[in-house]
Amino acid sequence: MNCFQHAPVAAVGLCKNCQRGICLECLTDLGDGLACRNRCEQKVQALNTLLNRSPGVYSAAGSGYRIVGAMLLAVAAMSLLAGATDAQAKGWLNGSVLAGLAFAFFGVLFFRLARRYR
Ligand SMILES: [Zn+2]
Ligand SMILES: [Zn+2]
16 A cells, blocks of 8 residues: 555555555654644644543543442432331332342343443
8 A cells, every 4th residue: 555645655554544645754652643744743643642542431421431430329228118117007019129239130131230330
C-alpha cells in the first residue's frame, strides 16, 4: 500500500481516523495511534481521549448498580422486619416476607451486575 497523498511513496502505517495508508512524511504519531498530519490529528486525539475515558464510564455504571443494590437490600431488610412483626398474626409466608425476599434477590442481582464492571 502507498501513501494516499504521495502515490509513489510506500505507506508505513494507517491513520486511526480515516484508515488510509500514510508515509513517514505525512504521519503524526500521537502515542496511541497514527494520524494524517494536519488532517486527522484532532480527530484521532479526540478518539484517544474517548477510549481512555471509557473505563471510567464503566466504573461509574458499576457504582450506580451498587447503589441500587444497596437500596434494594435496605428495602428488603425493612420488609423482612415488617414481615417478622406480621409473622405472629399471619404466619411466615406473609406478603411482607415475600416482598422482602424479592427485594433481596434483586439487590444481590444488582451487586453481581456491579461486579461485572470492575
Ligand atoms: Zn487520516
Ligand atoms: Zn505521504
